[in-house]
Amino acid sequence: MKVGGNTRDYDETLRRLEQDNDDLRGKLARHEFRQMQQELTSEDPFRLDVLGPQATAPGDVMLPDVDDVLLPRLPVPAGTIARDLLSPDLPVIAVHDDGLSGRPLAAALMGLLKTQYDKPFARLVFLCSGFEAVPFLGRYGFAVEQVGRADPATLLPRLRRRYGVVQIRSVGSGDLIARWQGG
Amino acid sequence: MSGPRPWLAHATDPLPQLLSEHPSLDGAGGLIAASQVAALADWQSIERWPGEVSIVLRRIGQEEPAEWRDGLAILLRLISGSRKDVRLLALNPAAADFLARETGLPVAALPDLPRRYAGACRLTLSRAEGPLQILRIEAGPLPARQYNLARLRRMAVIDAAPGDPDLSDLAAHANGVAGADAGDGARAPVVVVVVPNGIGLGHVTRMLAVARHLRQDRGARVVFWSFSRAAGIISRFGFETVLRQTAQHLGAETGDWLKWETEEFAALLRGLKPDLVVQDSSALQRFVVDALARPGSGAARLALIRRGMWQASVLGTEALASEELADLVLEPGDLASEADRGVTRGRSANRTGFARMAVSAPVTLTGRDEVLDRRSARRALGLGRGRLCLVSLGGEAIGDWNLLARNLVAAADRARIGLVWARSPLAAPDPMLGLRPDIVTRSVYPLAPCLAAFDGVVSSVGYNSFHELMQLYDGPVLFVPGRHSRLDDQAARAQFAASRGWATHLAEGGAQHDVLSAFMADVRAARRVPARPEWRNGASEVAGALGDLLGAGG
Numbered sequence: 138m139k140v141g142g143n144t145r146d147y148d149e150t151l152r153r154l155e156q157d158n159d160d161l162r163g164k165l166a167r168h169e170f171r172q173m174q175q176e177l178t179s180e181d182p183f184r185l186d187v188l189g190p191q192a193t194a195p196g197d198v199m200l201p202d203v204d205d206v207l208l209p210r211l212p213v214p215a216g217t218i219a220r221d222l223l224s225p226d227l228p229v230i231a232v233h234d235d236g237l238s239g240r241p242l243a244a245a246l247m248g249l250l251k252t253q254y255d256k257p258f259a260r261l262v263f264l265c266s267g268f269e270a271v272p273f274l275g276r277y278g279f280a281v282e283q284v285g286r287a288d289p290a291t292l293l294p295r296l297r298r299r300y301g302v303v304q305i306r307s308v309g310s311g312d313l314i315a316r317w318q319g320g
Numbered sequence: 321m322s323g324p325r326p327w328l329a330h331a332t333d334p335l336p337q338l339l340s341e342h343p344s345l346d347g348a349g350g351l352i353a354a355s356q357v358a359a360l361a362d363w364q365s366i367e368r369w370p371g372e373v374s375i376v377l378r379r380i381g382q383e384e385p386a387e388w389r390d391g392l393a394i395l396l397r398l399i400s401g402s403r404k405d406v407r408l409l410a411l412n413p414a415a416a417d418f419l420a421r422e423t424g425l426p427v428a429a430l431p432d433l434p435r436r437y438a439g440a441c442r443l444t445l446s447r448a449e450g451p452l453q454i455l456r457i458e459a460g461p462l463p464a465r466q467y468n469l470a471r472l473r474r475m476a477v478i479d480a481a482p483g484d485p486d487l488s489d490l491a492a493h494a495n496g497v498a499g500a501d502a503g504d505g506a507r508a509p510v511v512v513v514v515v516p517n518g519i520g521l522g523h524v525t526r527m528l529a530v531a532r533h534l535r536q537d538r539g540a541r542v543v544f545w546s547f548s549r550a551a552g553i554i555s556r557f558g559f560e561t562v563l564r565q566t567a568q569h570l571g572a573e574t575g576d577w578l579k580w581e582t583e584e585f586a587a588l589l590r591g592l593k594p595d596l597v598v599q600d601s602s603a604l605q606r607f608v609v610d611a612l613a614r615p616g617s618g619a620a621r622l623a624l625i626r627r628g629m630w631q632a633s634v635l636g637t638e639a640l641a642s643e644e645l646a647d648l649v650l651e652p653g654d655l656a657s658e659a660d661r662g663v664t665r666g667r668s669a670n671r672t673g674f675a676r677m678a679v680s681a682p683v684t685l686t687g688r689d690e691v692l693d694r695r696s697a698r699r700a701l702g703l704g705r706g707r708l709c710l711v712s713l714g715g716e717a718i719g720d721w722n723l724l725a726r727n728l729v730a731a732a733d734r735a736r737i738g739l740v741w742a743r744s745p746l747a748a749p750d751p752m753l754g755l756r757p758d759i760v761t762r763s764v765y766p767l768a769p770c771l772a773a774f775d776g777v778v779s780s781v782g783y784n785s786f787h788e789l790m791q792l793y794d795g796p797v798l799f800v801p802g803r804h805s806r807l808d809d810q811a812a813r814a815q816f817a818a819s820r821g822w823a824t825h826l827a828e829g830g831a832q833h834d835v836l837s838a839f840m841a842d843v844r845a846a847r848r849v850p851a852r853p854e855w856r857n858g859a860s861e862v863a864g865a866l867g868d869l870l871g872a873g874g
Contacts, residue, residue, distance in 0.1 A: 194558055198592075201588075214569070
């Protein structure tokens with residue numbers, strides 16, 4: 138890189154590129170948010186039509202804990218509705234679906250995700266008791282764990298180790314279900 | 321909570337892989353040190369262990385005789401100075417006698433394992449070069465760490481290279497004894513299916529087809545380890561499902577993510593002790609192989625289901641190397657296999673590992689007896705009268721999608737044909753398609769039972785769509801190949817079908833107007849195409865081959 142005017146040009150180009158990038162990210166996030174809104178307010182959100190003989194899975198497969206092994210913490214994606222790069226200081230919060238499904242779940246998610254879109258307050262890991270919202274949450278780039286009928290509070294140690302989760306909250310009320318007390 | 325692991329062992333010692341084969345030892349709550357070396361290395365854990373402790377004393381292996389004797393002497397001093405009640409074991413009665421003489425203490429022989437293999441295949445283990453290896457006559461040695469000894473003992477009679485008494489004891493113990501107590505009761509076979517997060521629903525659909533037969537024909541309990549977000553569909557078919565995230569989903573470093581997958585998959589294996597692990601993928605994933613080799617993971621056989629028709633541009637066979645670690649590589653048959661130009665064509669897996677290769681009839685989830693008649697199919701989809709054409713192009717990269725959609729709509733309009741756009745159950749509703757009320761969308765899984773509802777179908781040429789349409793449908797079909805680099809060679813399939821008169825196809829960059837007009841004319845005329853291949857039950861064949869693996873023992 139030459140010194141003088143060329144360096145300034147280079148810096149200016151970089152700044153412009155960064156600004157363009159930010160603008161583009163904002164536009165994309167707005168588009169994603171609108172599409173998400175449309176899905177969540179549709180007549181039959183999360184609808185899945187499966188033909189043929191329906192069977193009921195015998196139950197949840199619970200993985201034994203692997204708490205005797207040192208494992209690295211995994212990142213929690215910001216989701217595609219994030220207009221800005223999320224600050225690394227934001228807490229990681231797990232959101233339990235309270236066993237809700239269909240429109241009540243969609244309404245609860247709408248409230249939460251609108252807040253997140255307007256003013257990001259956390260990195261979110263969704264804890265779903267069923268599978269119905271999994272494709273939706275996956276499409277918008279969120280981390281999602283299917284936890285079946287497990288008491289969400291008992292999941293905190295694993296979620297802490299895997300994602301650095303500090304709290305588990307209810308999707309509907311926002312109530313605190315569990316808070317990490319350890320170091 | 322799992323608590324501490326119930327054994328102490330040197331990382332390279334294969335004995336712990338066999339301990340879970342002992343019904344009296346596995347999960348009994350006691351601590352087992354797999355050798356005197358392991359006991360010495362972690363004597364504090366033995367002292368702290370609240371319950372029963374057993375130490376398996378081993379005869380001399382690759383160490384120097386003096387080193388072996390010193391180790392044994394130090395251990396005996398620790399035992400005699402401790403208040404801990406320690407039970408001493410050996411791998412067989414002869415070893416127990418020898419070690420009792422050496423130590424002056426009672427040494428009991430581990431119970432014999434039941435024989436699990438009675439065929440003619442033999443393999444030789446050796447530690448002469450350091451790490452444990454599997455020696456072969458016609459090829460170089462294989463690293464044994466990739467295999468679980470509990471699994472190897474179901475694949476062959478195990479011999480030990482001369483000059484290693486401990487390895488001879490291990491091999492003899494692994495081979496087991498006919499008539500020994502199996503202790504596994506009448507448990508239904510357990511199969512774990514690993515499905516990746518592919519493009520669309522190809523892997524999930526194929527494995528659902530096979531899993532249904534495993535459950536129905538073999539009474540198997542099938543558990544899915546699913547990276548696909550179609551986990552809800554799997555669950556609706558009545559299968560237990562563990563939803564997983566890929567490294568890409570999380571934006572995680574592959575290495576970090578692999579550590580989690582390996583540990584948690586191994587935990588699943590420890591809990592379920594499956595008889596078989598099956599992965600439907602282009603290659604075995606490392607976490608599957610690594611977890612299976614872990615002590616306590618049980619003795620599951622390993623199968624890879626890998627479809628053919630790879631794109632010719634995918635060069636080299638490096639991606640296929642992992643298949644050698646499977647016991648069985650099954651290729652679901654492809655009606656267009658004559659046109660296969662990919663690296664898997666004619667591939668035999670039995671080159672460096674133990675994998676056998678087999679090809680089945682084409683696999684479809686929908687069977688001939690599940691196909692609805694026209695009236696029932698239209699009712700199931702909520703469709704009315706008139707000429708209707710299904711458009712099922714998936715989420716695949718198809719040249720200029722917008723141009724194709726416009727041309728399709730125009731051609732259908734000219735022929736007075738209604739279009740029904742299939743939407744993947746994983747996809748978001750497309751707001752553009754809702755702009756015209758005369759354009760109908762359906763998101764139903766599986767769609768194949770309802771094909772009779774349509775007077776024609778425009779489809780991409782993925783494995784499942786192709787075989788459903790060519791075997792379960794007799795109306796006009798227009799194939800539009802996808803060209804994603806991760807997909808199979810859809811263009812070759814489409815051309816092959818066209819060459820046989822089974823379908824027409826839209827070539828990349830070709831003029832669309834004439835092809836679409838001719839196709840819509842066929843749809844308008846409700847033309848039938850009777851010359852397509854008969855449906856064959858490939859899913860049942862695959863399940864049969866996997867089921868044979870469950871009961872294999874030579």
